[in-house]
Amino acid sequence: MTIDDLGEFGLIERIRKLLPDAASSDVLVGIGDDVAVLDPGGDKLWLATCDVQVEGSHFLRDAISPRDLGRKALAINLSDIASAGGSPRFALMSLGLPRGLDVAFVDELYIGLREEASLFGVDIVGGNLSSVRHGLFIDIFLLGEAPKGEVLLRSGARAGDLLLVTGTLGDAAAGVATLLDPSLTTTPEYLQTAKDRRDGPTPRVREGRLIGASGLAHAMIDLSDGLAGDLGHLCEQSRVGARIVARGLPVAKENRELSASARGDEWHFALHGGEDYELLFAVPPSKAQELTETIEHETGTPVSIVGELLPEGSGIELTFPDGRSVPLEERGWDHFEKGQGGRA
Amino acid sequence: MTIDDLGEFGLIERIRKLLPDAASSDVLVGIGDDVAVLDPGGDKLWLATCDVQVEGSHFLRDAISPRDLGRKALAINLSDIASAGGSPRFALMSLGLPRGLDVAFVDELYIGLREEASLFGVDIVGGNLSSVRHGLFIDIFLLGEAPKGEVLLRSGARAGDLLLVTGTLGDAAAGVATLLDPSLTTTPEYLQTAKDRRDGPTPRVREGRLIGASGLAHAMIDLSDGLAGDLGHLCEQSRVGARIVARGLPVAKENRELSASARGDEWHFALHGGEDYELLFAVPPSKAQELTETIEHETGTPVSIVGELLPEGSGIELTFPDGRSVPLEERGWDHFEKGQGGRA
Numbered sequence: 001m002t003i004d005d006l007g008e009f010g011l012i013e014r015i016r017k018l019l020p021d022a023a024s025s026d027v028l029v030g031i032g033d034d035v036a037v038l039d040p041g042g043d044k045l046w047l048a049t050c051d052v053q054v055e056g057s058h059f060l061r062d063a064i065s066p067r068d069l070g071r072k073a074l075a076i077n078l079s080d081i082a083s084a085g086g087s088p089r090f091a092l093m094s095l096g097l098p099r100g101l102d103v104a105f106v107d108e109l110y111i112g113l114r115e116e117a118s119l120f121g122v123d124i125v126g127g128n129l130s131s132v133r134h135g136l137f138i139d140i141f142l143l144g145e146a147p148k149g150e151v152l153l154r155s156g157a158r159a160g161d162l163l164l165v166t167g168t169l170g171d172a173a174a175g176v177a178t179l180l181d182p183s184l185t186t187t188p189e190y191l192q193t194a195k196d197r198r199d200g201p202t203p204r205v206r207e208g209r210l211i212g213a214s215g216l217a218h219a220m221i222d223l224s225d226g227l228a229g230d231l232g233h234l235c236e237q238s239r240v241g242a243r244i245v246a247r248g249l250p251v252a253k254e255n256r257e258l259s260a261s262a263r264g265d266e267w268h269f270a271l272h273g274g275e276d277y278e279l280l281f282a283v284p285p286s287k288a289q290e291l292t293e294t295i296e297h298e299t300g301t302p303v304s305i306v307g308e309l310l311p312e313g314s315g316i317e318l319t320f321p322d323g324r325s326v327p328l329e330e331r332g333w334d335h336f337e338k339g340q341g342g343r344a
Numbered sequence: 345m346t347i348d349d350l351g352e353f354g355l356i357e358r359i360r361k362l363l364p365d366a367a368s369s370d371v372l373v374g375i376g377d378d379v380a381v382l383d384p385g386g387d388k389l390w391l392a393t394c395d396v397q398v399e400g401s402h403f404l405r406d407a408i409s410p411r412d413l414g415r416k417a418l419a420i421n422l423s424d425i426a427s428a429g430g431s432p433r434f435a436l437m438s439l440g441l442p443r444g445l446d447v448a449f450v451d452e453l454y455i456g457l458r459e460e461a462s463l464f465g466v467d468i469v470g471g472n473l474s475s476v477r478h479g480l481f482i483d484i485f486l487l488g489e490a491p492k493g494e495v496l497l498r499s500g501a502r503a504g505d506l507l508l509v510t511g512t513l514g515d516a517a518a519g520v521a522t523l524l525d526p527s528l529t530t531t532p533e534y535l536q537t538a539k540d541r542r543d544g545p546t547p548r549v550r551e552g553r554l555i556g557a558s559g560l561a562h563a564m565i566d567l568s569d570g571l572a573g574d575l576g577h578l579c580e581q582s583r584v585g586a587r588i589v590a591r592g593l594p595v596a597k598e599n600r601e602l603s604a605s606a607r608g609d610e611w612h613f614a615l616h617g618g619e620d621y622e623l624l625f626a627v628p629p630s631k632a633q634e635l636t637e638t639i640e641h642e643t644g645t646p647v648s649i650v651g652e653l654l655p656e657g658s659g660i661e662l663t664f665p666d667g668r669s670v671p672l673e674e675r676g677w678d679h680f681e682k683g684q685g686g687r688a
Contacts, residue, residue: 001447008473011450015471018454022467024433029469036469038434040489042386048470050436050485056477057440089368090382092394094438094483099680103345106355110362123366125373125380126392127359129352131680133400134478139438141394141485145384336443336475 003336011336032237033153034080034222035144044145049080052139061136063179066105068199070112073138076224078120078203079277081144083222085152085212088122088205094139096132109138120205150212157219157238157282159314163307164288166204166278166295169227170255171197173273177262184262190254201277206299211281216291220281226272227306228328230280231316238282241314244271244307244328247321271318271328282309347680355680376581377497378424378566379488388489393424396483405480407523410449412543414456417482420568422464422547423621425488427566429496429556432549434469435461438483440476453482464549494556501563501582501626503658507651508632510548510622510639513571514599515541517617521606528606534598545621550643555625560635564625570616571650572672574624575660582626585658588615588651588672591665615662615672626653 003011015031022030028045029037038046053073055061064072074091081088093113097106117124122142175198178184178191186194204222211217221234227244235242249270256266263269283291292303318328347355359375366374372389373381382390397417399405408416418435425432437457441450461468466486519542522528522535530538548566555561565578571588579586593614600610607613627635636647662672 003441003445003447003450004443006447011473015450015454018451019458019468022469023465024467027434027467027469030467031470036434036436040388044384048434048436048487050438050470050472052438052440052472052474054440054474054476057475090371090380090392092380092392092485094394094396096396096398096481097347099348101347103347103350106347107362110359114363121367123368123371123374124363125366125371125382126375126394128394128396129355130396130398131401132398132479135476137440137481139483141436143392
């Protein structure tokens, strides 16, 4: 049996079963959430995460500037810390670089890393360089912190909670689609938006911290694999079902048109596209307006109600604007599953 | 200009200059030591490090079992925490796996990781899986801790200190050499020792903790790139020179014979071979015996005096058993420098 037969999430589940439970009571959350939550004593919890960008799987070297790549490699990790409501603090980075690489590439990559780190108050404190024969990679390890009682996990959501999302969905997926298939057409403005969102995701760090500190939300996850897939993780770990209301999805008209052209489904990019790096969070209905107003007022980032959580066993469904409901296929991005090629 | 022109250490220096000093006063040591040292408050310091094993650069998939590879990938990080005198605590791992990889390989890899983690009291708390087109990699981030006042760095050594080393040197290099050139011959026993030390380094975690806690040593580094290269780092950061006494080097007779056959120099493997993962530490002469006895008594690991530190500007020299002294070439392993091929 190969790892393609298992798929990414099957493989993760297999690895979880192979590893023992954490021996130390300092580990509050181990494998399986966006971040590990550690309690070294004191009034703060530590959050730890790692995520990588691999050439040929996550990016094509010709299609993204090294500066954008540096920013993005850190941004996707910042998004994980944000999803727990934490403040990012310290980064280490492990780079695999092919021999013969132009030094200017490395310079630009680090300028991007430096810009993103500076923007979010992160210190780059260490790292490691290795040569690779093929496939440059940038692997980042990020430590963050949050006051005790303010960390949000994938678990903790309850039936009846509303599902809220920051920003807009599907733009990065449109950016990937237009890169891989230049025959897809849209307005020049939206083409630029889609490219910018693909190469320069905006981690919702301030928004995540506000949501954690507010004490109003029950659970949170960042959207890296597509709303459907990540909602699936949240529902599984919170033991709830969900209904997504298509009318509520924050999706540009141009995005729906591109999605319809490329995938025959105007909601595909928004639901399954991935790389949005927005936050999805569960809030009791009585608190949704207060929290939405706080986030929009403090950060300027729009917040949308995209659905609600249902009792366990309800599954996950999608209600179209015409009132029709269908089961929402949960599958997000899977690195290994057959039929999914390397993502650009 | 390419990264090969700069070499690994030139590139690291260039990156250090590109990055700003840490903005947070919580960063006691940032880029440039074996570990980052962080002070989040409280009575403990946190240590953070990352190191990777890349197929084709660090290992050949046919030449090491996945179980040994898992153990080794963690061991090299444990060695970094040990070199600061710390206790390893939490690991995250980022794996790049080629499609089509047998699930049994992943199982065995994690069994090795689990064994090594368990042996040293480490909890595996998170990670990340990605597909790669070529070149499997295992990148590990390790967090450790040490009481304030007990962390040892590369800096801090003083002229007049003795240089002590745990264990033996050059065995892993002999293991690599006999793998790459099967015509090299030695005794079956030493061939096995060399292979074991290549594929299964023993991180000196207990020894490092004892040395840190003793308060007797001034500086420490782990030997990953070869004694000469790593001593060069220690001397540079401590602003001292050094004399290595060949007669004091803990090197097996078979190792010297193999080194002479393979490299025309019986001391080459011990001085330049790399991957020893022993500890090199600087101790005032009046404390050397006490510390040596403590380590040998508590752990059974032998400790050897291999030289002494000289005033700044003395350079680094090697004294042969016949009394002759030569400047010791400092160069250790360099991932990018021209003329060094991918290491098996």
